[in-house]
Amino acid sequence: MRKKIIIGNWKMNKDKKETENFLNEISKKKFETDKDTIYGIAVPSINIETFSLLKTNEMKISSQDISQFDSGAYTGEISSSMLKSFGVTYVVIGHSERRAYHFETNKTVNLKAVNAIKNGLVPIICVGETLDEYENKQSKEVVGKQIKESLKGLDLSKIVVAYEPVWAIGTGKTATFEYAQEICEFIHSITSKELLIQYGGSVNGSNIKDLLNQPDIDGALVGGASLEVDSFISLISK
Numbered sequence: 305m306r307k308k309i310i311i312g313n314w315k316m317n318k319d320k321k322e323t324e325n326f327l328n329e330i331s332k333k334k335f336e337t338d339k340d341t342i343y344g345i346a347v348p349s350i351n352i353e354t355f356s357l358l359k360t361n362e363m364k365i366s367s368q369d370i371s372q373f374d375s376g377a378y379t380g381e382i383s384s385s386m387l388k389s390f391g392v393t394y395v396v397i398g399h400s401e402r403r404a405y406h407f408e409t410n411k412t413v414n415l416k417a418v419n420a421i422k423n424g425l426v427p428i429i430c431v432g433e434t435l436d437e438y439e440n441k442q443s444k445e446v447v448g449k450q451i452k453e454s455l456k457g458l459d460l461s462k463i464v465v466a467y468e469p470v471w472a473i474g475t476g477k478t479a480t481f482e483y484a485q486e487i488c489e490f491i492h493s494i495t496s497k498e499l500l501i502q503y504g505g506s507v508n509g510s511n512i513k514d515l516l517n518q519p520d521i522d523g524a525l526v527g528g529a530s531l532e533v534d535s536f537i538s539l540i541s542k
C-alpha cells in the first residue's frame with residue numbers, strides 16, 4: 305500500500321523569529337498522526353538551520369528548490385549536498401511559481417530531479433495545468449507532457465509527484481475531489497501504481513480528509529494552510 309505524504313510549503317514566508325515561534329508553539333501541542341503518514345514542511349533555505357535545530361517531532365524538512373549542479377560558479381544557487389548537510393530529505397522541484405517566474409522548463413526540472421536523487425534527496429516534482437488549459441480541456445495533455453518530460457529516466461520509487469492545478473493554487477478554488485482524483489488516476493496510469501502522488505491547491509483542514517480518501521491521491525502539498533500551527537496540525541493529525 306502506498307504511504308501518505310503531507311508537506312507544507314511556506315514559500316517566501318516567515319523570517320528567523322517567525323520560524324522559531326512556529327516550532328516553539330508546535331512543540332507544546334498534543335496531536336496524533338497516522339504512523340503511515342509522512343509529514344513535513346518546505347522551508348525557505350535561509351531558515352532550514354533554525355528549523356532543523358528546533359524541530360522536536362517527526363517532521364521532515366524539505367527545501368523549495370535546488371540547483372541542478374553539484375557545485376561551482378553558480379551564484380545564488382544551493383546544492384543538494386548543502387541541503388543534505390542540514391538534514392533536508394525532500395525537495396520541491398518545478399513548482400508552478402518557479403515555472404512561471406523563473407522560467408523553469410520540464411528539462412530543468414528533470415535535471416534538478418536527477419541531481420537530487422543522485423545526492424540522496426527525494427524530489428517532489430510539481431505538475432499542473434493553467435486556467436486556460438483547464439478551460440480548454442487540455443489538462444491531461446498538458447500534465448501528460450509535463451510528466452513524460454520531467455520524469456524522464458527517473459526511478460519512480462525515489463520520487464513524489466505533486467499534481468497542482470495552477471488555477472487552484474492560493475485561490476481558495478480547490479479542484480473537486482472527483483476532478484483531482486481523475487487527474488491523479490491518469491498520472492498513475494501513465495507512470496506506475498507505486499508512485500506517490502500528492503494533490504495541491506487550496507488544501508486545508510476541512511477538505512484534506514476527503515481528498516486523501518480518493519484512491520489515487522496519496523497526500524497533499526499545502527501552501528497557505530501550513531503557515532499557522534493550528535491549521536498545520538489540522539492537516540496532519542489523524
Ligand code: PGA
Binds near residue numbers: 474475528529
Ligand atoms: P495553496 O498553495 O495551498 O496556498 O493553494 C499550494 C502550493 O502552491 O503548493
